[in-house]
Amino acid sequence: MLEGLPPNDATHVMRVAAPRREAQRIADLISETFDPAEVAVANFERTDAEWVVEVYAGAAFDAERLQEMVEIAAGPELAAGVTFGDVEQKDWVAASLEGLAPVKVGPFVVHGAHDRGRVPGHCIGIEIEAALAFGTGHHGTTQGCLCAIVDAARRGRPARVLDVGTGTGVLAIAAARQFHTRVVGSDIDAVAVRTARANARANQAPGILMVHAAGAGARTLGEKGPYDLILANILLPPLKRLARPLRRLLAPGGRIVLSGLLSAQVPAALAAYRSQGLRLVSQRHMEGWATLTLAADAGRPR
Template sequence: MLEGLPPNGASHVMRVDAPMEEARAIAEFIGETFDPAEVATSAFEIERLAEGSGWAVEIYFAEEPDEENVRELIALVSPEAAAAAVFSLLERKDWVAASLEGLAPVAIGPFVVHGSHDRARVPPSRIGIEIEAALAFGTGHHGTTQGCLEAIAAYGKRGRPRRTLDVGTGTGVLAMAAARLFHTPVLASDIDRVAVNTARANARANRAQGISFLHAPGLGARPFRTAGRFDLILANILLAPLKGIAKPMRPLLAAGGRVVLSGLLDSHANAALAAYRAQGLHLVRRRSIEGWTTLELAPHSGKPRADARKPVRRR
């Protein structure tokens, strides 16, 4: 159940039918945009008597939403879905747990992201990262989180960063993955104090050591300026804030370091890339998972690697 919500009473829901790719993109985009303690999303297949199978999106709100604002956000993915969206009131139940209870653990490289009910299913050879069902954001089922975990695993095949920075840590899943794979210090930051507290609690529950947590308004804050440089910087947020932190991030990156950016729709990736190229970084690898792009960047030090030429796609 969402923290702070009583088990009974009413909840607000928005529903719209859309093609599969649009439905998934809308659900993940809204899930990445709003506070996970206040909003949950679900994209699922439905049966239509006249047209056969299709897909639908449902977005649940703890408080009455600003319909115009929500429609504007959906329109960034699909103007047609934004126009057709229907808002209504329904009886509240434990809808977050219900929407996630059927989700299987997600295996990405050496990591398995899972709920407490699947703890026993994690193989001893894997790094299990447990995120409770009530924390929908950052469960590992998002293409953005998967892309970042793949990038962390790929870095591990080359070596270990001396220090890692996780910007916009959310549930802390990326910080925990880096800490448990590399066994080197990680700084996890977020502009949302609730997210920082949540990530800290998750790290404690997962016995992930070596992570420091910081609540800060942005990378220009003094703690970042005095923290030194990082060999690996992770930022799984959205296009606008990613562009905004490009300049203050650059001085934090160590020589030969690596930046991993995600939270990007495929159509937004080039705009983010342009902002970081302006700071002297080049594309190393591009991954696309279910319509969401993850970019790996590095400082210019000669020719870009060959694997930057073609995007890596997985469906």
């Protein structure tokens, strides 16, 4: 999950402020138009009445095209407020970790190296160092997925786990430490994969296989499946595209956890996965973000 941070090689940014509904339309249109490996979209609240859409890329934007897209989604007045700029080159995760306290979710404590001594002995400490990848545990989507892993542990131990869009590897590491089972993590970003591998080694979870892959159709992912638990903490547009391939990777009786969704995006995500025969088991909302658990054999949603 992007967690509002720009991609590793971002050099250009577009910004526009808008009311929440219009901001969501702008973000959705741009996300669905561009390749997520090349363009990242963040949509966040600035005040109660105003949201900001930021679009990051490693190459210069076609300013006229983007302004036209904003106009289509939200009207000419908001399109006139679009601005373009350069991205300051810095380690975004290092900056985001400054001053952040450890995050505790169930038995997990996600922390940086500077807080290693603050992890209680009865907890599962997951140390995520500052690096050019995404997933520090402080975002509502990551916390929601960690809660879903805790929920899955109450049902038993999955034989195989897949973490799509692994980022720093925090969810794959949590699953490996919790279940002591086979875990595969994948990401479209080669830097994220290298970071996740280093984090897995540092957290004494060397059995995790980290794969550099676009989407869920990579041969390696299919060969290592099917999976009893699939985690996908990304964004709505790629989650919708992944509905069919993830369903194919799911073992009978398995469950899929989706996050990276604003609460308002839940119906759109559910529609994509219900069309693949999956049903909602539970949903959790944290800080305006939703985490969904789905299964092919689910009963009535609660």
